[in-house]
Amino acid sequence: MSKKEFLEKLEKRLNILEEDERKDIINEYKDIIEEKIKHGKKEEDAVSDFGDFDELVKEILKAYKINPKNSKDKAKDFLDAGEELIKDGAKKLTDSADKLIKNISKEDTASTITNLFEILLKALCVLIILAILTVPFKIIFGIGNGIFNSMFGFGRLFEVLFNLLGILLFFVIAILLMYFLFKDNINKNNIKIEDKDKKIKNSEKIKEEKKVNNQTSTFSNIILILLKLFIIFVFIIPLWFVIIMGFVFLAILLYFLISGLNVIGVMLLVVGGLIFLIEFSSLLYNGLFKGAKVHVFSLIIALIFIVVGTIMTIQFVTGINYIDKAPKMRNDTKEYIYNINEPTEFDVDDGQSVIEIDNSLNDGEVKIEVNYVYDYVTVNKFEHTNEEGYKEIIFYSKNIMNGKKVYDMIIDNLKNNKFYDYEKLSDINVKIRCNDKTKSLVILDN
Numbered sequence: 334m335s336k337k338e339f340l341e342k343l344e345k346r347l348n349i350l351e352e353d354e355r356k357d358i359i360n361e362y363k364d365i366i367e368e369k370i371k372h373g374k375k376e377e378d379a380v381s382d383f384g385d386f387d388e389l390v391k392e393i394l395k396a397y398k399i400n401p402k403n404s405k406d407k408a409k410d411f412l413d414a415g416e417e418l419i420k421d422g423a424k425k426l427t428d429s430a431d432k433l434i435k436n437i438s439k440e441d442t443a444s445t446i447t448n449l450f451e452i453l454l455k456a457l458c459v460l461i462i463l464a465i466l467t468v469p470f471k472i473i474f475g476i477g478n479g480i481f482n483s484m485f486g487f488g489r490l491f492e493v494l495f496n497l498l499g500i501l502l503f504f505v506i507a508i509l510l511m512y513f514l515f516k517d518n519i520n521k522n523n524i525k526i527e528d529k530d531k532k533i534k535n536s537e538k539i540k541e542e543k544k545v546n547n548q549t550s551t552f553s554n555i556i557l558i559l560l561k562l563f564i565i566f567v568f569i570i571p572l573w574f575v576i577i578m579g580f581v582f583l584a585i586l587l588y589f590l591i592s593g594l595n596v597i598g599v600m601l602l603v604v605g606g607l608i609f610l611i612e613f614s615s616l617l618y619n620g621l622f623k624g625a626k627v628h629v630f631s632l633i634i635a636l637i638f639i640v641v642g643t644i645m646t647i648q649f650v651t652g653i654n655y656i657d658k659a660p661k662m663r664n665d666t667k668e669y670i671y672n673i674n675e676p677t678e679f680d681v682d683d684g685q686s687v688i689e690i691d692n693s694l695n696d697g698e699v700k701i702e703v704n705y706v707y708d709y710v711t712v713n714k715f716e717h718t719n720e721e722g723y724k725e726i727i728f729y730s731k732n733i734m735n736g737k738k739v740y741d742m743i744i745d746n747l748k749n750n751k752f753y754d755y756e757k758l759s760d761i762n763v764k765i766r767c768n769d770k771t772k773s774l775v776i777l778d779n
Contacts, residue, residue, distance in 0.1 A: 334386075339362075339383075340363060350397060580607065582603060583603050586603065601642030679763065691768060705761040710730035711731050714726060
């Protein structure tokens with residue numbers, strides 16, 4: 334066994350120890366092996382000196398007063414506890430099902446069934462309305478994405494943010510719609526019980542009435558629980574995820590600000606949006622479990638931040654001069670010479686190619702000049718026979734610039750209110766020179 338295999342295996346077997354203790358043991362045995370190797374022993378012999386590996390692990394664990402069998406016993410206890418939990422859950426489900434069956438036989442289940450169908454019809458209405466709403470939302474998404482892609486070189490970022498905000502707005506509309514439609518059903522059972530308790534004076538009758546009400550509300554309670562779970566997993570959890578992503582985006586903006594880029598307006602917009610989303614998620618969560626309470630002051634602050642941030646962001650974005658070309662950098666040219674006597678296709682993956690007639694060249698002679706940004710990409714080529722039977726020569730670029738340099742370049746340009754089409758840095762321009770006769774053999778695929 335090699336030193337690496339021994340140490341990896343030992344670390345896995347000692348995983349029940351604390352990380353610091355485990356690292357100390359691994360480093361100790363690593364030093365012992367290296368010391369033996371320095372004195373002339375082979376790596377395998379140095380490892381074999383420790384004897385049986387399982388016995389070694391047992392001795393180490395005993396030194397830390399840990400019985401290796403305990404971990405297995407704990408695992409067995411955990412599995413037993415899990416099995417007991419499953420059995421208990423199955424029993425509760427059985428009891429609930431039994432209550433449902435008994436509830437069906439009650440005389441006053443008509444109101445419960447009516448309430449059930451009312452909830453189902455309302456849910457169907459919600460689905461229909463949301464399906465209709467997807468049409469204008471798709472149109473808005475299409476228009477918005479088209480505008481951002483045409484106006485800004487960094488349109489992809491704006492497109493993602495625009496789509497996230499649109500999806501969030503759709504969720505908000507859906508939640509509000511569900512709340513207004515189902516709020517009566519949520520409170521109906523509790524109101525009925527309270528009213529009947531006031532009217533019935535006899536304590537025995539009150540107990541009997543509550544028992545009947547609890548049984549007849551089983552269907553409604555199950556539907557409401559399912560509805561709550563639906564809202565949690567479909568709306569609240571995604572909303573929390575958007576909030577987390579918002580804080581990540583805020584951290585990125587803070588880094589931009591430290592780098593000298595004036596993004597205060599965007600930061601105010603994001604902070605206002607986060608306050609609103611946090612308040613809204615809290616309102617939604619508390620409305621389901623505790624009782625909704627609106628913090629008007631927080632919403633006013635959020636609204637102020639959003640309005641001010643939007644104005645400053647628009648000023649910042651509109652003040653940027655977008656230049657539809659790559660920034661000036663050091664260019665270089667590579668030359669290739671081919672002699673062809675049959676149709677040959679020349680293809681450029683990133684960039685464009687043109688033919689230039691040069692009758693000073695011999696028949697079949699093709700000179701190719703590839704111009705590219707030296708500091709950003711390298712030029713490569715690939716030759717093969719395509720499906721049509723022609724020889725095909727493909728020129729393509731490969732990025733080599735460090736991402737930090739690109740980031741610094743973009744920040745410096747933005748400080749000067751300039752933004753270039755940085756994707757064009759990877760473009761290569763290919764000029765194909767040949768005479769008139771050879772031109773008929775050259776096929777371009779741009």
